[in-house]
Amino acid sequence: MTHTTELIPTAAHPAELTEVGTRKLFMEITGEGTDVVMVHGLGGATSFYDPIVTELSQQFRFLRYDFNGHGRSPLTGEISIDSLAQELAEVIRTQTTSGKAHVIGHSMGTLIVQQLATTHPELVDKIVLLGPVQAQPDKAKAATRQRAALVRDQGMSAVAEAISRGATADQAAEHNPLLRPLVRQLLLTQNAEAYAQACEALAAATNPDLHAITAPVLLITGDQDAVSTPETNDAIASELKNAQRHTISGIGHWTVLEAPDFVTDYLATFLQDT
Numbered sequence: 001m002t003h004t005t006e007l008i009p010t011a012a013h014p015a016e017l018t019e020v021g022t023r024k025l026f027m028e029i030t031g032e033g034t035d036v037v038m039v040h041g042l043g044g045a046t047s048f049y050d051p052i053v054t055e056l057s058q059q060f061r062f063l064r065y066d067f068n069g070h071g072r073s074p075l076t077g078e079i080s081i082d083s084l085a086q087e088l089a090e091v092i093r094t095q096t097t098s099g100k101a102h103v104i105g106h107s108m109g110t111l112i113v114q115q116l117a118t119t120h121p122e123l124v125d126k127i128v129l130l131g132p133v134q135a136q137p138d139k140a141k142a143a144t145r146q147r148a149a150l151v152r153d154q155g156m157s158a159v160a161e162a163i164s165r166g167a168t169a170d171q172a173a174e175h176n177p178l179l180r181p182l183v184r185q186l187l188l189t190q191n192a193e194a195y196a197q198a199c200e201a202l203a204a205a206t207n208p209d210l211h212a213i214t215a216p217v218l219l220i221t222g223d224q225d226a227v228s229t230p231e232t233n234d235a236i237a238s239e240l241k242n243a244q245r246h247t248i249s250g251i252g253h254w255t256v257l258e259a260p261d262f263v264t265d266y267l268a269t270f271l272q273d274t
Contacts, residue, residue: 017073018065021090026072027065031057034125035096036271038064039088041107041131042198043163043187045071048106051260056268060102063095067112069194079197081205085115092123102271104128107227107253108202111135117215118208127217128267130255131228132236134207141203148199151192160187169224171250172258183254210239217243218270220263222251244270 017024028046030053038049046064053062067084069075077083092101102125105113110132117124136144150158164184173179187195217240221233230247237243246266251258 018095020065020087020094023068023076023087024074025065025067025087025091027063027091027095028053029095030062030064031060033058033060034271035092035098035101036060036062037088037092037096037101037103038062039067039103039105039109039112040064040070041105041109042202043070043190043195044106044109045186045189047071047186048254048256049104051256052264052267055260055264059268060271061097063091063101065091067109069191069197071189075191075194075197079194080201081111081115084112084201085119088112088116089120089123092120099123100125102126102128104130104267105132106130106255107133108198111202111205111208114208114210114213117213118210121212121214124215126271127213127215128270129217129219129236130263131221131225131253132219132233133202133228134232134236135205136203144199144203148196148203151199152196155192156188156190156195160184163187167227167253168258169222169250169252171224172252176258179254179257182257210236211241213240214242216270218266219243219245220248220255220266221245222248222253222255222258224251225253225255227253 018027040048045066049064066073068079093099100123103113110129113127147159164180168179219233219237221228233245237245248259248262256263
């Protein structure tokens with residue numbers, strides 16, 4: 001099953017597919033200032049970062065893109081963490097003003113950013129990891145591969161409801177009744193084959209050499225995040241040379257959508273600090 005989304009351009013957010021190497025990616029560039037490149041997670045899209053961009057576009061030039069096969073970017077070739085890290089490197093080289101950027105990743109996107117930081121440190125200034133993850137243990141790998149098989153067979157509707165509820169906190173959903181419908185809609189609009197390939201890429205991922213990352217890193221997770229637990233946050237931070245970490249009470253894995261004000265404040269302080 002393949003889902004497509006029509007591109008509807010506006011004056012503020014022109015909808016374009018940009019050639020990046022051999023791929024065409026949907027991108028949104030907003031604001032002026034230091035370049036900040038944003039990488040969404042599994043089942044995400046550029047809209048995940050809307051709250052941050054809305055608040056901080058007077059201070060930073062935000063470059064958001066849907067990675068290969070996700071959101072409004074067509075699927076080209078096969079998906080792996082390495083291929084997505086190379087895609088990110090090419091985005092920074094060709095689309096930023098200086099060939100270097102602050103880089104933000106969420107969930108699976110944090111593995112992509114970590115891989116980039118170890119293989120192309122010259123492209124990275126500061127790093128923000130939202131709901132950061134590590135290589136999965138065997139039980140989780142099996143479940144992720146089963147999810148890939150399920151969406152190939154039944155489409156995204158087979159998993160969207162369970163993920164939108166299981167990966168968000170009840171407290172955050174009570175505060176914002178649109179939270180879970182928004183996450184569900186993000187998932188339903190994904191290309192099922194691309195999502196399945198991304199699941200398989202996540203299951204096949206290995207941990208990068210975090211000791212090799214010299215850039216300053218900010219890690220943020222929720223105290224009710226079952227994917228990126230506070231303990232996972234601490235374990236990743238302990239291997240980094242220059243890390244700060246925050247745990248936000250009452251939220252799950254979709255950090256920006258569940259606690260936009262807290263995440264934006266932490267991020268702004270970190271990126272502006274010299």
